[in-house]
Amino acid sequence: xxxxxxxxxxxxxxxxxxxxxxxxxxxxxxxxxxxxxxxxxxxxxxxxxxxxxxxxxxxxxxxxxxxxxxxxxxxxxxxxxxxxxxxxxxxxxxxxxxxxxxxxxxxxxxxxxxxxxxxxxxxxxxxxxxxxxxxxxxxxxxxxxxxxxxxxxxxxxxxxxxxxxxxxxxxxxxxxxxxxxxxxxxxxxxxxxxxxxxxxxxxxxxxxxxxxxxxxxxxxxxxxxxxxxxxxxxxxxxxxxxxxxxxxxxxxxxxxxxxxxxxxxxxxxxxxxxxxxxxxxxxxxxxxxxxxxxxxxxxxxxxxxxxxxxxxxxxxxxxxxxxxxxxxxxxxxxxxxxxxxxxxxxxxxxxxxxxxxxxxxxxxxxxxxxxxxxxxxxxxxxxxxxxxxxxxxxxxxxxxxxxxxxxxxxxxxxxxxxxxxxxxxxxxxxxxxxxxxxxxxxxxxx
Ligand code: NDP
Ligand code: 2IT
Numbered sequence: 001x002x003x004x005x006x007x008x009x010x011x012x013x014x015x016x017x018x019x020x021x022x023x024x025x026x027x028x029x030x031x032x033x034x035x036x037x038x039x040x041x042x043x044x045x046x047x048x049x050x051x052x053x054x055x056x057x058x059x060x061x062x063x064x065x066x067x068x069x070x071x072x073x074x075x076x077x078x079x080x081x082x083x084x085x086x087x088x089x090x091x092x093x094x095x096x097x098x099x100x101x102x103x104x105x106x107x108x109x110x111x112x113x114x115x116x117x118x119x120x121x122x123x124x125x126x127x128x129x130x131x132x133x134x135x136x137x138x139x140x141x142x143x144x145x146x147x148x149x150x151x152x153x154x155x156x157x158x159x160x161x162x163x164x165x166x167x168x169x170x171x172x173x174x175x176x177x178x179x180x181x182x183x184x185x186x187x188x189x190x191x192x193x194x195x196x197x198x199x200x201x202x203x204x205x206x207x208x209x210x211x212x213x214x215x216x217x218x219x220x221x222x223x224x225x226x227x228x229x230x231x232x233x234x235x236x237x238x239x240x241x242x243x244x245x246x247x248x249x250x251x252x253x254x255x256x257x258x259x260x261x262x263x264x265x266x267x268x269x270x271x272x273x274x275x276x277x278x279x280x281x282x283x284x285x286x287x288x289x290x291x292x293x294x295x296x297x298x299x300x301x302x303x304x305x306x307x308x309x310x311x312x313x314x315x316x317x318x319x320x321x322x323x324x325x326x327x328x329x330x331x332x333x334x335x336x337x338x339x340x341x342x343x344x345x346x347x348x349x350x351x352x353x354x355x356x357x358x359x360x361x362x363x364x365x366x367x368x369x370x371x372x373x374x375x376x377x378x379x380x381x382x383x384x385x386x387x388x389x390x391x392x393x394x395x396x397x398x399x400x401x402x403x404x405x406x407x408x409x410x411x412x413x414x415x416x417x418x419x420x421x422x423x424x425x426x427x428x429x430x431x432x433x434x435x436x437x438x439x440x441x442x443x444x445x446x
Pocket of ligand 2: 091092093115164165167194345370371373375
């Protein structure tokens, strides 16, 4: 970092939280890329804008005790980080995964602020979750965990305060159990969560939104280089919510998706993934991706994280943070990959992102490319407030326009600094400026 003010802010964050590597990584990436915008706005330093942005407004950590099927009491740790409410109520998902800790939730909450700002909708940033592992748990255990988690979380959220949603390990089932518990405790039928089921206030197209939105964004990048999605070979990691609907839309746009993965391994299907089979394994049976190879002749399952060794034109990491490192980036580049779009949050390491830029791989950071999920959550909030529901086509059309606008705004911000394809720079600056203006407008209490 060349800017002395930003370096000072980063040093302080590192001094305060030396044991939060994911959070430090996310902060460093943002601070490095907003440098030119901060230099243009010297009042930011006096007003402490960046210091305030890197410090969450509120961090809630709580005990979640629940009873397993054997009658034994289990204890997990729950979190909600309410990062920034300058432009709207805190908004962001809940992650249930054994790797969840404060560093992970803070990095996700920090990213969420800029992402939500980029959508153009009035939503602040937050994130939550728990180190509870839903894998191998019965429905009844998941329900009891979700109820206990919500018993505490309900004290801190509300439709105009903080509106959580899904993330890794949290889909329609978990949102249903949490919503039921919130309603039971508050006697209030309100849009306090998004990603709800369609029978109780959910929005059509929310399930598809993150994956579809990613492809609407990537389609803009491909068009900007005068190309088309038709016939492109796409490698996608993950086989959860984002990966499944990214695959669906990529195929609808004429591309061929040849992989899917989970934390055990990946499948390669040279004929193009049969998405019905993936949906049956993942959405219906909650099974493992290796079952695909047994079901579909001609496909191959490989144990381990090697999905990035498959040759492609477009790579879309849709699993988790830091899943694509420098070595994988080199392999992708050697194999002729031209576009990378982050469906997951921060899936590419900083070294991988540098390599993409140096080699003219057109790169879309998650806070721009995967913003379709939260944008559609905001559309769910609007529908709840209006007490009506839009058709699938209406929501999908709004989503497409939002993604095209994010691409346009990030590209324009990057163009101002003579680097039009630098969407990291463009997304961070465009997202940050709106939050900064709102924070300055609100003043500081003293
Ligand atoms: P899901 O739980 O539906 O799916 C997650 C997928 O990623 C699974 O295939 C899972 O495999 C794999 N995965 C998770 N953790 C790891 C890990 N540590 N190592 C390897 N593979 C892993 O989650 P989503 O699809 O909702 O989320 C995927 C990513 O997209 C996350 O980064 C999330 O933050 C981001 N995102 C999600 C949005 C949404 O609306 N859902 C919106 C924007 C971003 P396994 O089953 O083996 O664990
Ligand atoms: O990372 C994300 O943007 C999400 N998990 C979705 C958040 C939301 O509120 O829909």
